[in-house]
Amino acid sequence: MPQEPVSGHGRDEDPSAAPRGPVPGFPGGSAGVAARAAGGYAAFEQGCALDGEIASAVMGVVLDELAGPHRRPAGASDDAVLGMLGGFDKLSAWCEAGKLGLIRELIRRHPQPGLEGRGPGGLPGAWARGLAQQISAELAISARAAGKLLDTAHALARLPETAHALDTGAISGHKASIIAEATGPLTDTQAAEADRRAAPKLAGKAPGEVREIIHRIVIAVDPDGARRRREQAQREHARVEFWQDAANGTANLAGFALPTDEGLMCNQAIQDRALAYKKARVFPGHPMDLLRIRAYIDLLLGRDARDAMTAPADGRRAQPDAEAGNGGGQSEDGNSGSGNGGSGTGEDDPAGGAPAGGAPVGNGTGSGLAANVNLTIPLATLLGLADRPGHLAGLGAIDPALARDMATAAAASNRSTWCVTVTNDQGHAIGHGCARPARRTSGTTSKRGDPGDPGTGRPGTGRPGTGDPGTGGTRTRDGPAFTQRDGHGPPGGYRTWTLSTGGGKEFTVGLGPIPLTECDHRYESAGYHPSGLLRHLVQIRNGTCTFPPCRRPARQCDFEHATPYHRGGRTDLCNCGPRCRCDHQVKQSEGWSVTQTLPGWHEWRTPSGRRYVNGPTEHPV
Numbered sequence: 001m002p003q004e005p006v007s008g009h010g011r012d013e014d015p016s017a018a019p020r021g022p023v024p025g026f027p028g029g030s031a032g033v034a035a036r037a038a039g040g041y042a043a044f045e046q047g048c049a050l051d052g053e054i055a056s057a058v059m060g061v062v063l064d065e066l067a068g069p070h071r072r073p074a075g076a077s078d079d080a081v082l083g084m085l086g087g088f089d090k091l092s093a094w095c096e097a098g099k100l101g102l103i104r105e106l107i108r109r110h111p112q113p114g115l116e117g118r119g120p121g122g123l124p125g126a127w128a129r130g131l132a133q134q135i136s137a138e139l140a141i142s143a144r145a146a147g148k149l150l151d152t153a154h155a156l157a158r159l160p161e162t163a164h165a166l167d168t169g170a171i172s173g174h175k176a177s178i179i180a181e182a183t184g185p186l187t188d189t190q191a192a193e194a195d196r197r198a199a200p201k202l203a204g205k206a207p208g209e210v211r212e213i214i215h216r217i218v219i220a221v222d223p224d225g226a227r228r229r230r231e232q233a234q235r236e237h238a239r240v241e242f243w244q245d246a247a248n249g250t251a252n253l254a255g256f257a258l259p260t261d262e263g264l265m266c267n268q269a270i271q272d273r274a275l276a277y278k279k280a281r282v283f284p285g286h287p288m289d290l291l292r293i294r295a296y297i298d299l300l301l302g303r304d305a306r307d308a309m310t311a312p313a314d315g316r317r318a319q320p321d322a323e324a325g326n327g328g329g330q331s332e333d334g335n336s337g338s339g340n341g342g343s344g345t346g347e348d349d350p351a352g353g354a355p356a357g358g359a360p361v362g363n364g365t366g367s368g369l370a371a372n373v374n375l376t377i378p379l380a381t382l383l384g385l386a387d388r389p390g391h392l393a394g395l396g397a398i399d400p401a402l403a404r405d406m407a408t409a410a411a412a413s414n415r416s417t418w419c420v421t422v423t424n425d426q427g428h429a430i431g432h433g434c435a436r437p438a439r440r441t442s443g444t445t446s447k448r449g450d451p452g453d454p455g456t457g458r459p460g461t462g463r464p465g466t467g468d469p470g471t472g473g474t475r476t477r478d479g480p481a482f483t484q485r486d487g488h489g490p491p492g493g494y495r496t497w498t499l500s501t502g503g504g505k506e507f508t509v510g511l512g513p514i515p516l517t518e519c520d521h522r523y524e525s526a527g528y529h530p531s532g533l534l535r536h537l538v539q540i541r542n543g544t545c546t547f548p549p550c551r552r553p554a555r556q557c558d559f560e561h562a563t564p565y566h567r568g569g570r571t572d573l574c575n576c577g578p579r580c581r582c583d584h585q586v587k588q589s590e591g592w593s594v595t596q597t598l599p600g601w602h603e604w605r606t607p608s609g610r611r612y613v614n615g616p617t618e619h620p621v
Helices: 033-044 057-067 078-109 131-139 143-156 160-167 173-182 188-201 207-221 223-236 260-280 288-301 400-411 532-541 581-587
Strands: 239-245 250-256 390-392 396-398 419-423 429-437 473-475 481-484 496-502 505-510 558-561 576-579 593-598 601-605 611-614
Touching: 033 057, 033 078, 057 078, 078 131, 078 143, 078 160, 078 173, 131 143, 143 160, 143 173, 160 173, 160 188, 173 188, 173 207, 188 207, 207 223, 207 396, 223 400, 260 288, 260 400, 390 400, 396 400, 400 496, 429 532, 532 576, 558 581, 576 581, 576 593
Parallel strands: none
Antiparallel strands: 239 250, 390 396, 419 429, 429 505, 473 481, 481 496, 496 505, 558 576, 593 601, 601 611
16 A cells, blocks of 8 residues: 555654544533533433533543433433433444554554554554454454454544544444545545545444445545556456355355446346236245345346246237336336336335336447446536546446446437436535437437426436536537537526537436525425426435435435425425335324425434434535
């Protein structure tokens, strides 16, 4: 690993030893904790004196006293008990930071000969053999687990913001290890930059969200390296493994380090076959997970379970009405593809199945990418003007080179559909338009429709022109282009644009605003059910379930009213959002509620009275 000094930190300085103070999203400090605890349990209720307090030894004493020897604070409200639970969780992170700090000291004392003091925090470039075994013996853990602790401790020396967040309880040890592992391939300077960018985004994020955030930042910091690592992994780590699950006697078969685009095609082929089996009722009563397994096995063995169906009297094999899958009709939410159309049950698109049930970006005939995938790519990246990460729904960030390759493959298919989303500086969607063919060309089979018709949209998120609705468009030589079409008024803005994807294909995109703070109700539906456009815009604005820790893609979620429709709630962007079926049912349980303080922000209130806010999705910019 290249070793460079971290900007702002000397070689002998340990970032974790810096003066402690509040971190973004986590106010407070160690001083005066006991004094502020004078209010007893109530001090831990949301918004009160010790709610959000950073971890410290004094905080541990206060929590221990209040929780009591049997941890049964009978006089505390649910709100306070949850606050105390959060306090103990921060203390756990604080203890983890202490362990890792001492492991760093052991690394300093036991350097690999010749690599003494060459890294940030005065750490050697590597530690002596046998150190992992010493830690393993003391902590009664495997040498492999001890080695992971050594890796994380060593990495945190060049990640001062992450080390500080762990030491104050803002993030857990598990989240810190996710960041340490993701930044491992970067140089010290690049790692420090990724650390700086990630720090303000981590408060209150679940591990999956932390992984997605840091992965996207690592690609943005080192796009060429991300491409090289992907290509190297495909060459050196690709393998198929088979092993028995000794606990239940079943077998496991898995492929690793697959090319992303071909992996998506394989996954889609499994999903298409499983849906065809379901429609043909080959395995009555089987859930989708079992149908996908049957499809997986049959595709590998070159057989089709439908061939074994009982033939009718005329001797012909019974056929399903139509094979579901790629291009297989309309889903419930008006979008092409094999997703569940917003039912939220996951029955037709289980976790680990086809990502995000969006429109197909391939025709299944070898022309273009034959996979049902939602690819989002900054327009500047698509046009070759920048190297910002793309995003695959259900998979996460992808490097710019792969994003461009997949967009090119999608453009080669006449059945690919496109959308353009305008974002602000935070990546929040403030405008959107779905493309329709500007004219018919020979062999074109794309559907026609209104620019706002969600049935004609999918990949291609970005900012028009150079990243501002006020620009007049841009074009790359012999490549994609995005230009304003109508000549009325000043250039740019929410008007009609032309998207060229190459090969003579042009689309008309009518951009309209997406309200984040004030709603003019232009998209409101008069009844309970939303229009296809309204459902689509809600999914664009809030890309996942609005319950803060949940990452289920919006296209696999229910369209749900914050204020119920029968109680006067509008069917509009200012009162609706995606909720996965599980969280939808929780929201309807006694004591739970959701309000939209602003159109794009959803505030959840639990039966204990605690509030949690989830904002619009952050598209790649």
